[in-house]
Amino acid sequence: MKLYPQTGSEERARQLAWFATQSLIDEARLSPKPGLVDSRGNGAHHDLTLALMERSAHSLTPTFQALALQCWQRPADIALRQTVGRLGREGESQMMAATDGVNTHRGAIWALGLIVSAAAMLGGSGSPRDITETAAAIARLPDHAAPKVFSKGLRATRRYRVPGAREEAQQGFPHVMKLALPQLLRSRRQGASQSEAQLDALMAIMTSLSDTCVLSRAGLPGLEAMQNGARAVLLAGGCGGEQGRAALARLDSQMLALNASPGGAADLLAATLLLDRIAQPD
Ligand SMILES: CC(C)(COP(=O)(O)OP(=O)(O)OC[C@H]1O[C@@H](n2cnc3c(N)ncnc32)[C@H](O)[C@@H]1O)[C@@H](O)C(=O)NCCC(=O)NCCS
């Protein structure tokens, strides 16, 4: 069944897509992030640059818009799950074409794609809780058309018996809802600047995520260094203070020495920024 959104929904779909792209760009530019691409440089990555991340983010706007239009006021059912899966995979192809085959945003297409879809299902807005619960309902449905492909993430979740990107979404994005968003709001209330509050939110995610990017590149020692280092930054008062910034610099050096990059945490920060943006009044 094809649904034709009424006027107004098309405008909101365009806006949601723009919000998603902008959240990816904000995440990529935010600095200094440990191990990740930021406006200082490439972090632990040899094949990624900030310009590439930005090109990739822009290439995804049509995907986010198509997701919003197709999901507009529809319930979570198998038909919708298949549409979302197809559009997500088309988005991955567009990203690969824009980056000459470099994986810049695979995990982000998944997380932000589900959130844009869920916001559209709810008529274009909603509380972070309603949106993430709706996103989880789509993520839990089977996508029979999904090809069985090898992925580093899947291998890491099996080898270390930890949840990965799929499970994070199926559980309603607990690292966003229980850690990152509360930290973002708390740091803002305590007078941190916008980027300090966003860095604190990233740290909050990194204290507990089983990030399969880190596990694939640096194993359990890498994951432990990430979680302990992020905890140390927050315990030192967060990125708004001198001690917190010194702890952040130590964590950055450690991640670089281990060749570790918390790509999954970065995706979830972008998801946090998107939910924060959707929740703002127009
Ligand atoms: C579920 C996905 C992410 C694949 O996951 P998998 O772990 O098998 O693959 P892969 O290693 O390629 O990517 C995982 C990416 O997720 C991020 N990530 C890593 N760990 C985590 C974590 N614990 N939590 C959240 N994200 C994480 C990282 O960026 C990583 O690169 C996704 O690509 C997928 O299945 N897409 C199919 C299309 C679809 O259904 N789309 C619908 C929404 S648009």
Ligand SMILES: Nc1ncnc2c1ncn2[C@@H]1O[C@H](COP(=O)(O)OP(=O)(O)OP(=O)(O)O)[C@@H](O)[C@H]1O
């Ligand atoms: N600012 C960022 N810097 C680096 N990675 C990011 C950033 N933001 C998000 N990511 C995520 O991190 C992932 C990249 O991780 P990684 O490089 O480990 O993946 P890979 O290309 O599959 O593996 P490898 O580079 O080890 O061959 C991207 O899919 C993206 O979702």
